[in-house]
Amino acid sequence: MTTPQTQTDHTSRQESNTMREAFKNHLVTIEKDMMAMADMVTLAINKSIIALKEQDVATAKIIRNDDQFINDKRWEIEEKCISLIATQQPVATDLRELIAVLSIITDLERMGDYAEGIAKIVIKLGDTPLVKPLIDIPRMEEIAVEMTRASMKAYSVRDDQAARRINKQDDQVDELYHQVQRELISIMLEKPSTITASTKLLWVAHNLERIADRVTNICERIVFLVTGEMIENIREE
Amino acid sequence: MIQMLNRVSRFFNPLQSTTGAGQADIPQAFMHPGYSENMHAASGQKSPVSSREQSLTSSSQKTRVTSSEQSPDSSGGKSADPSAGKKSRMETRDLTVTYGTTIGVKEVSIPIYDKEVLALIGPSGCGKTTYLRALNRMHDLTRIAKVTGQVLLDGKDIYHKDVNPVNIRRRIGMVFQKPTPFPTMSIYDNVIAGLKLVGIRKKSLLDEVCERALTQAALFDEVKDRLKQPGSELSGGQQQRLSIARALAVDPEVLLMDEPTSSLDPQSTNRIEELIHTLKDHVTIVIVTHNMQQAARISDRTAFFYVGNLIEVGATNDLFTKPKQNQTEAYISGRFG
Numbered sequence: 001m002t003t004p005q006t007q008t009d010h011t012s013r014q015e016s017n018t019m020r021e022a023f024k025n026h027l028v029t030i031e032k033d034m035m036a037m038a039d040m041v042t043l044a045i046n047k048s049i050i051a052l053k054e055q056d057v058a059t060a061k062i063i064r065n066d067d068q069f070i071n072d073k074r075w076e077i078e079e080k081c082i083s084l085i086a087t088q089q090p091v092a093t094d095l096r097e098l099i100a101v102l103s104i105i106t107d108l109e110r111m112g113d114y115a116e117g118i119a120k121i122v123i124k125l126g127d128t129p130l131v132k133p134l135i136d137i138p139r140m141e142e143i144a145v146e147m148t149r150a151s152m153k154a155y156s157v158r159d160d161q162a163a164r165r166i167n168k169q170d171d172q173v174d175e176l177y178h179q180v181q182r183e184l185i186s187i188m189l190e191k192p193s194t195i196t197a198s199t200k201l202l203w204v205a206h207n208l209e210r211i212a213d214r215v216t217n218i219c220e221r222i223v224f225l226v227t228g229e230m231i232e233n234i235r236e237e
Numbered sequence: 238m239i240q241m242l243n244r245v246s247r248f249f250n251p252l253q254s255t256t257g258a259g260q261a262d263i264p265q266a267f268m269h270p271g272y273s274e275n276m277h278a279a280s281g282q283k284s285p286v287s288s289r290e291q292s293l294t295s296s297s298q299k300t301r302v303t304s305s306e307q308s309p310d311s312s313g314g315k316s317a318d319p320s321a322g323k324k325s326r327m328e329t330r331d332l333t334v335t336y337g338t339t340i341g342v343k344e345v346s347i348p349i350y351d352k353e354v355l356a357l358i359g360p361s362g363c364g365k366t367t368y369l370r371a372l373n374r375m376h377d378l379t380r381i382a383k384v385t386g387q388v389l390l391d392g393k394d395i396y397h398k399d400v401n402p403v404n405i406r407r408r409i410g411m412v413f414q415k416p417t418p419f420p421t422m423s424i425y426d427n428v429i430a431g432l433k434l435v436g437i438r439k440k441s442l443l444d445e446v447c448e449r450a451l452t453q454a455a456l457f458d459e460v461k462d463r464l465k466q467p468g469s470e471l472s473g474g475q476q477q478r479l480s481i482a483r484a485l486a487v488d489p490e491v492l493l494m495d496e497p498t499s500s501l502d503p504q505s506t507n508r509i510e511e512l513i514h515t516l517k518d519h520v521t522i523v524i525v526t527h528n529m530q531q532a533a534r535i536s537d538r539t540a541f542f543y544v545g546n547l548i549e550v551g552a553t554n555d556l557f558t559k560p561k562q563n564q565t566e567a568y569i570s571g572r573f574g
Contacts, residue, residue, distance in 0.1 A: 020571055020572060023571075089530055090570070091529070091533070091557045091558070091569045091570060092557065092558060092559065092560050092565075092566045092569055092570055093566060093570070094570055095557075095558060096558065096559070227559075228555075228558060228559025
């Protein structure tokens with residue numbers, strides 16, 4: 001026969017488990033929201049470069065306007081995190097997860113701003129012919145988007161080694177950026193009339209380089225989430 | 238058009254097929270046809286969240302006692318080890334307490350540093366109070382209790398046959414879960430009871446000590462005009478601070494606190510926590526608490542006990558952000574206990 005005391009213990013344990021389940025569900029929802037936000041950001045980056053290649057001002061305007069949705073998503077996730085911290089007082093891995101999310105969504109939001117920046121450049125360029133064929137810039141975009149997606153995958157499976165590997169790809173983006181920079185400077189020196197248009201392309205490359213840098217921040221947060229260590233310039237061990 | 242939108246939504250939401258998450262999470266405006274080109278490449282990715290859900294399940298199954306968990310980590314945190322540079326005031330070495338055939342705590346070794354707050358946490362019956370009571374020989378009063386191992390105070394074993402337990406309890410004071418004012422005594426007499434016990438009668442000295450102890454316990458201003466009233470007339474929080482004042486009156490080097498705020502309201506709890514924060518400038522404090530947020534707020538280091546074993550001890554900051562043992566993580570995260 002169950003004693004009243006045991007019954008009470010059992011009930012409170014059940015309640016505790018249910019609350020724990022609810023908390024876990026909130027964490028899963030936050031992660032899903034962050035993944036959705038990352039998809040919005042990668043799409044914006046990808047489409048901004050397509051818009052540049054095709055000098056598609058209409059799409060660029062949509063990207064510029066839709067950045068607001070990325071910003072809104074960031075605030076929505078942040079609010080959920082703050083609410084969970086306030087009401088559940090998470091510790092250990094749960095706490096690190098929320099801190100990591102808060103940091104990652106800030107980076108994602110800034111990456112969205114860089115995509116918006118590229119879209120604005122496309123709008124400003126309008127029909128002005130591009131000063132050079134776009135080869136390295138789309139390659140930078142490809143790597144940056146690939147890094148972003150891989151970082152989200154590493155986050156979802158809590159793989160700090162993968163995060164360290166992704167970080168290395170930033171070097172490739174930096175290298176391409178310097179190459180684009182050198183090339184555009186040569187063009188400007190050769191043909192000063194192209195300075196305005198060249199500078200705009202330089203800004204596009206700069207934005208992509210910054211996007212990749214932001215992914216390295218995300219990777220650092222993944223390492224923090226998994227290991228608890230806050231390390232800058234992480235590399236595969 | 239519909240096909241195109243479907244393609245777009247797949248691109249936006251590679252999670253959709255396996256988790257059901259997502260399309261609703263993405264603003265419709267992002268589904269604009271302008272985004273539709275080259276999107277099929279991203280479709281058909283495996284759901285990362287699905288993996289996360291799996292990992293949540295598996296991680297909760299990982300918690301188990303391993304041989305490595307039997308030997309607690311006492312390294313503390315690398316970043317802000319509060320014990321760095323401090324000397325050890327007390328220390329237990331392989332401390333075991335048994336009640337007949339029941340083991341209360343088993344071979345617990347912890348250094349307790351000078352002027353630190355060490356919190357002992359763990360589920361009910363884990364041995365934290367048993368450990369605390371061993372630190373000032375309270376088990377001497379329990380006939381079936383047997384203590385083995387060593388408890389060192391300034392390097393000397395307090396269980397040595399030549400040591401007088403009364404002297405030890407003067408140097409190592411204790412505050413209990415429930416406020417324990419002597420009901421027939423006035424506030425004043427409560428505070429100086431310990432001094433009178435050792436034969437001090439000089440009024441000026443007793444007055445001075447009473448004021449100092451009540452001030453240290455953050456109670457003096459509230460009771461200075463009614464020192465002759467019974468201690469039992471004070472509120473619960475004030476009675477607990479009176480108990481602390483009584484413990485402080487004999488100028489202890491170490492103060493043991495056994496869930497001192499468990500019967501108090503939040504405001505009184507806050508006063509006691511503030512008091513602990515102030516007191517650690519003068520005394521070493523070891524506190525048992527069931528309230529993990531309290532342990533996180535007030536202690537420099539935390540020790541986690543489970544079924545009589547010390548599982549982990551380290552800097553509070555590290556223990557609550559990156560515990561080294563699965564059991565600690567599970568307990569402080571509320572997964573058991």
